[in-house]
Amino acid sequence: MPVQDLEKIFQEKIDQEIKIEPRDWMPEAYRKTNIRQISQHAHSEVVGMLPEGNWISRAPSLKRKAILLAKVQDEGGHGLYLYSAAETLGMSRDEMISDLLSGKAKYSSIFNYPALTWADMGAVGWLVDGAAILNQVMLCRTSYGPYARAMVRICKEESFHQRQGFEALLVLSRGTDAQKAMCQESINRWWWPSLMMFGPKDSESTNSDQSMKWKIKRKTNDELRQQFVDMIAEQIKVLGMRLPDDQLKWNEERKHYDFGEINWDEFWNVVKGNGPCNKQRLDARKKAHDDGAWVRAAALAYAAKKINTKNEKAA
Amino acid sequence: MAFQINKNFYGDIPDDGSGATLPQTATETKNEWPLWEIFIRSKQGLDHKHVGSLHAADAAMAIENARDVYTRRMEGVSIWAVESKYVHASNPDDAESFYEPSEDKIYRHPTFYQLPDEVNHM
Ligand SMILES: [Fe+2]
Ligand SMILES: [Fe+2]
Numbered sequence: 001m002p003v004q005d006l007e008k009i010f011q012e013k014i015d016q017e018i019k020i021e022p023r024d025w026m027p028e029a030y031r032k033t034n035i036r037q038i039s040q041h042a043h044s045e046v047v048g049m050l051p052e053g054n055w056i057s058r059a060p061s062l063k064r065k066a067i068l069l070a071k072v073q074d075e076g077g078h079g080l081y082l083y084s085a086a087e088t089l090g091m092s093r094d095e096m097i098s099d100l101l102s103g104k105a106k107y108s109s110i111f112n113y114p115a116l117t118w119a120d121m122g123a124v125g126w127l128v129d130g131a132a133i134l135n136q137v138m139l140c141r142t143s144y145g146p147y148a149r150a151m152v153r154i155c156k157e158e159s160f161h162q163r164q165g166f167e168a169l170l171v172l173s174r175g176t177d178a179q180k181a182m183c184q185e186s187i188n189r190w191w192w193p194s195l196m197m198f199g200p201k202d203s204e205s206t207n208s209d210q211s212m213k214w215k216i217k218r219k220t221n222d223e224l225r226q227q228f229v230d231m232i233a234e235q236i237k238v239l240g241m242r243l244p245d246d247q248l249k250w251n252e253e254r255k256h257y258d259f260g261e262i263n264w265d266e267f268w269n270v271v272k273g274n275g276p277c278n279k280q281r282l283d284a285r286k287k288a289h290d291d292g293a294w295v296r297a298a299a300l301a302y303a304a305k306k307i308n309t310k311n312e313k314a315a
Numbered sequence: 316m317a318f319q320i321n322k323n324f325y326g327d328i329p330d331d332g333s334g335a336t337l338p339q340t341a342t343e344t345k346n347e348w349p350l351w352e353i354f355i356r357s358k359q360g361l362d363h364k365h366v367g368s369l370h371a372a373d374a375a376m377a378i379e380n381a382r383d384v385y386t387r388r389m390e391g392v393s394i395w396a397v398e399s400k401y402v403h404a405s406n407p408d409d410a411e412s413f414y415e416p417s418e419d420k421i422y423r424h425p426t427f428y429q430l431p432d433e434v435n436h437m
Contacts, residue, residue, distance in 0.1 A: 021407065023404065023406070023407045024407050025408075070387075073383075073387070074387075076384075077383075077384040077387070080367075080369060080384055081367055081384075084367055084368045084369065087350070087368075092347060093347060093370060094346075094347050149367075150367070153366075153367070157388075296346065296348070296372075297346065299348070299372035299373075299376065300346065300348065300372050302372065302373075303372040303373035303376075306373065
């Protein structure tokens with residue numbers, strides 16, 4: 001069958017909301033886009049463990065420590081679900097990891113910002129996981145079957161992440177003056193980077209059109225960002241804190257909040273590797289990978305030895 | 316067919332002996348742990364259901380890792396791990412001819428039979 005016909009059948013399936021599965025024919029660009037997006041999503045989950053992992057030993061109580069441990073463990077699992085989904089498209093785990101470590105593959109820029117105070121654990125859960133969830137809820141309906149299934153699994157676990165973050169901030173917001181100040185400062189630091197998580201504006205995003213047509217994405221960057229602003233602008237009232245944006249205002253006509261302009265220079269700078277923690281994060285991943293090399297080799301050797309002993313006994 | 320993908324995992328390994336053992340494009344994958352498909356029984360009385368896959372050096376490690384990632388919130392009471400290369404899959408390109416014969420056999424469904432109202436609950 002000529003490629004044009006295959007492409008037509010493929011697009012018809014997408015239009016009819018029939019999911020694409022690993023062995024189905026798909027355009028090379030669809031495969032590549034999915035590999036890129038899913039693997040970068042996986043890298044984000046894994047690198048995302050670093051700023052929070054850093055605070056496990058310094059959590060203010062045993063309860064908070066247990067919660068943070070559980071959350072970080074979830075994120076590791078999310079990485080696994082996503083790597084597995086990307087592997088179904090024909091890229092090996094090792095290739096993905098080496099692309100991350102060499103800097104060829106990107107991960108979400110948000111994790112290149114430092115988590116400076118305990119309040120940041122709250123702000124990260126509430127704002128960063130909150131922004132991620134909007135994207136992930138949309139992706140539960142993405143057209144590639146294994147990706148959609150991974151997202152459904154992830155979404156089930158995510159809502160606890162956002163709630164525990166908000167609750168941690170709520171406690172601070174009702175605490176001493178110093179705790180209130182710490183809460184507000186952390187919101188100030190994480191607000192704008194969280195908005196950047198939705199990516200460039202629609203007018204500047206290169207991949208958006210085709211991704212929408214193939215239903216890899218179902219909402220544009222700007223739509224998701226607006227949804228996030230509307231949600232957070234209401235929730236912050238409960239905290240009695242404020243968002244660091246003088247232009248944030250309810251627009252009765254649009255039935256949405258208006259908000260100020262993102263610092264796009266900062267955005268591109270961090271994407272290009274010049275954020276506050278880019279080097280630190282990659283170094284940490286490389287160190288973990290290198291330090292774990294002997295464990296991976298030993299486990300393989302042990303598995304091989306067990307098979308050999310078994311065979312010898314059988315003989 | 317020229318456009319068929321020649322490499323895939325996740326319980327969809329082609330029957331031609333390729334799949335997990337296919338030569339990889341990267342050179343450093345030779346030390347990768349094998350891939351396993353994980354099936355979970357969510358409670359007594361239900362079937363095991365495919366939930367995803369993971370890499371592990373052997374079956375015992377696959378089951379332990381599966382417990383850690385797929386049953387953290389009481390999602391399961393039993394785990395199966397099957398090395399992915401042993402999963403044989405039907406070919407989606409043959410789907411039409413493969414499943415077509417059952418399409419016109421409507422007499423296999425109970426609704427095909429019109430019975431008097433008196434025969435309730437049959
Ligand atoms: Fe996550
Ligand atoms: Fe999360």
